[in-house]
Amino acid sequence: MSKVEDNTFWFFGCSMTSGHGLNWEWMGDNYQERKKNNELWKKVGDGYEDTIFPKLLSQHFGMQYKNYAVSGQSNQTILVQLSNCLHLMKEGDKVWVNSTWPMRFPIPHPEADLLVETMVPMWMNDDGSLDFQDELIPSIWGEDRNEVIKLYIQSVIGANSQPLLRVYKTALYDITLHLNNIGIKSFLWDATERAHHYEGIKHWKPGIEDAHPSPNGHKNIFNDVLKEFI
Amino acid sequence: MLWIFGDSFAGNYCLLEDQSRQEKEFPYLEYTWQYLLAEKYKHDFKLKGLGGACNQDTFKVITKYLHQIVPGDIVITILTSPNRQLEVTEEKYTFSGLKREYTSILYNDDPPEGHPIITSHLGNHNVDEEAKACRILRMDKYNTSSKVSGAWLHWTMDYWQSFVNHFNNIGVQSIASGFGALSGDIHYEDWMTLDERYSCDCKHFSREGHKYNFVILDYAIQNNLNYIDLKYILEKGPEYIQPSLKK
Numbered sequence: 001m002s003k004v005e006d007n008t009f010w011f012f013g014c015s016m017t018s019g020h021g022l023n024w025e026w027m028g029d030n031y032q033e034r035k036k037n038n039e040l041w042k043k044v045g046d047g048y049e050d051t052i053f054p055k056l057l058s059q060h061f062g063m064q065y066k067n068y069a070v071s072g073q074s075n076q077t078i079l080v081q082l083s084n085c086l087h088l089m090k091e092g093d094k095v096w097v098n099s100t101w102p103m104r105f106p107i108p109h110p111e112a113d114l115l116v117e118t119m120v121p122m123w124m125n126d127d128g129s130l131d132f133q134d135e136l137i138p139s140i141w142g143e144d145r146n147e148v149i150k151l152y153i154q155s156v157i158g159a160n161s162q163p164l165l166r167v168y169k170t171a172l173y174d175i176t177l178h179l180n181n182i183g184i185k186s187f188l189w190d191a192t193e194r195a196h197h198y199e200g201i202k203h204w205k206p207g208i209e210d211a212h213p214s215p216n217g218h219k220n221i222f223n224d225v226l227k228e229f230i
Numbered sequence: 231m232l233w234i235f236g237d238s239f240a241g242n243y244c245l246l247e248d249q250s251r252q253e254k255e256f257p258y259l260e261y262t263w264q265y266l267l268a269e270k271y272k273h274d275f276k277l278k279g280l281g282g283a284c285n286q287d288t289f290k291v292i293t294k295y296l297h298q299i300v301p302g303d304i305v306i307t308i309l310t311s312p313n314r315q316l317e318v319t320e321e322k323y324t325f326s327g328l329k330r331e332y333t334s335i336l337y338n339d340d341p342p343e344g345h346p347i348i349t350s351h352l353g354n355h356n357v358d359e360e361a362k363a364c365r366i367l368r369m370d371k372y373n374t375s376s377k378v379s380g381a382w383l384h385w386t387m388d389y390w391q392s393f394v395n396h397f398n399n400i401g402v403q404s405i406a407s408g409f410g411a412l413s414g415d416i417h418y419e420d421w422m423t424l425d426e427r428y429s430c431d432c433k434h435f436s437r438e439g440h441k442y443n444f445v446i447l448d449y450a451i452q453n454n455l456n457y458i459d460l461k462y463i464l465e466k467g468p469e470y471i472q473p474s475l476k477k
Contacts, residue, residue: 076286080385083293083392087399106385171293178297 009058010066010089012082013098016191017069019052020212021201026070043208044201051215053222054096060226063094073117074104075168082175091183096225097172099190102165165192187229232268232275233299235288236308236408238434241279261437263444270448271304285309285386292393301401306447307390309408312382394456405450406457407443425474446471 011017018026021044024035035041049055058065068081082097089095106117172188179186195211198221204214213221234240259265268275278291288307299305390406397404428439435443449471450458463471 079293080389080392083289083389083396086392087395167290171290174293174296178293181297 006064007090007092007094008064008066009054009061010085010093010095011054011069012078012085012096013069013189014073014078014100014104014191015069015071015212016100016195017054017067017096017098018071019049019054019067019069019218020071021210022048022212022215022218023050023052023055025049025067040201040208040210044205044210048215051218053213053218053225056218056222057094057096057225060222061094069098072104073100074106075099075102075165075172077106077117079168079171079175082172086175086179089179089184093184095176095179095184095186097176097186097188099165099169099172099188099192101192102168185230187225189225231299231303232264232271232273233295233303233305234264234275234277234279234308235292235305236279237283237288237310238279239310240288240306240308241277261440263435263440263447266440266444267304267306267447267451271451273304279308283310285312285382285389289389289393296396299397299400299402303402304451305393305397305402305404307393307404307406309386309390309406312386390457403451403454405447405455407447407450408459427474442473 020026021040024031024038024041027034054067054069055065066085068085070077078097078100082095104117169188169190176186176188195213198213198217200211200217201208201214202210204216264275264277267273276295278295280287280291283291288309292305292307394404394406428436428442430436430439446458446463446467449455449467455462460473463473
């Protein structure tokens with residue numbers, strides 16, 4: 001019989017789960033240096049790393065903490081990351097998956113042997129325009145990135161967000177169902193439906209225009225997870 | 231259970247209502263590679279291939295059935311060209327008339343009437359339309375660039391390896407095939423043209439092709455391979471799995 005502390009609480013998703021604005025570990029190696037180039041970090045500062053709900057949850061259950069969420073990434077990449085880790089999960093683990101906004105894609109870059117995330121944050125607007133979160137778009141796309149990515153979405157993928165969200169959300173949901181069937185408690189939480197319910201950094205620290213959850217928002221998510229899912 | 235996922239080469243494309251084709255070419259059930267494998271390994275089999283599917287479609291179908299795949303099963307996945315990609319279409323019926331198959335397999339239930347569906351990129355566009363879209367994007371080599379194909383191939387292999395690891399972990403043997411989809415520009419269709427005896431008149435497997443594919447996949451199962459393609463067969467395969475080449 002495994003002890004609880006031998007089990008892991010896994011997290012997959014976008015900035016809602018990475019703890020964007022409060023925790024910068026998602027930036028990967030050398031994140032302590034890399035975060036210093038981020039405008040949001042300059043305004044918020046340090047000291048809130050452990051207030052994010054994934055850490056609160058893993059601490060609450062005394063489980064190991066593994067957070068694969070990365071700010072700005074797509075449902076497609078979240079799905080692959082989750083699949084990449086399936087063989088490492090074991091009975092008694094818990095898995096959190098947050099589905100994200102559908103107009104984000106890994107697109108093959110025309111001049112690089114890479115799939116690059118578009119980092120388009122939200123839905124396509126009725127007039128066909130897209131709102132870009134400039135600080136998240138990789139510099140590899142160059143100055144005409146907005147035009148190129150928009151054309152790709154409109155001409156190759158199509159301009160409708162809803163079916164794209166549906167196709168990935170059902171795939172993520174199928175995996176969480178499978179995990180629940182084999183004794184791994186798993187949750188799917190849709191950021192597009194839930195994120196706005198929680199206090200944002202902009203409410204917590206007026207003057208900082210950022211909607212990601214504040215420490216209070218993270219605490220509320222933590223409480224809702226305990227109440228609704230567990 | 232023997233699970234078969236992938237594109238039309240995994241499915242029952244030749245079962246479309248075409249009596250003349252069935253009379254002339256279609257290998258009745260007992261001649262198909264799926265049936266031959268199921269017989270040899272004493273499994274029932276389920277065909278979950280989708281005509282025209284892209285690899286994302288295929289992986290999505292696998293996730294749908296993940297909870298039903300149990301230790302002792304065998305999973306065979308026929309990967310397709312990396313140039314096929316998802317698209318959104320308002321035209322439910324333009325995709326080879328397979329709307330019902332797509333909506334019931336790719337979604338967990340039928341989408342509401344009038345709701346666009348996701349299907350595969352090459353399902354609705356001809357080559358000229360694709361090229362036009364690429365020119366608009368100033369990505370002239372979008373579908374033909376080896377770098378872009380390489381990026382999608384890497385993505386496909388990474389994703390497939392996830393399932394391999396998972397299936398290995400739960401005692402399920404898994405093999406992907408695609409005869410070149412992951413090792414260069416040679417796709418099933420090119421492989422089929424190696425010798426016309428492998429190909430039926432709708433460019434899928436003839437009886438001879440089914441028999442040959444059975445031999446190859448049986449070899450892969452026996453040797454615990456997780457992937458086999460034409461490159462592997464030509465470079466490493468024993469003589470008895472070498473294809474007949476066009477003279």
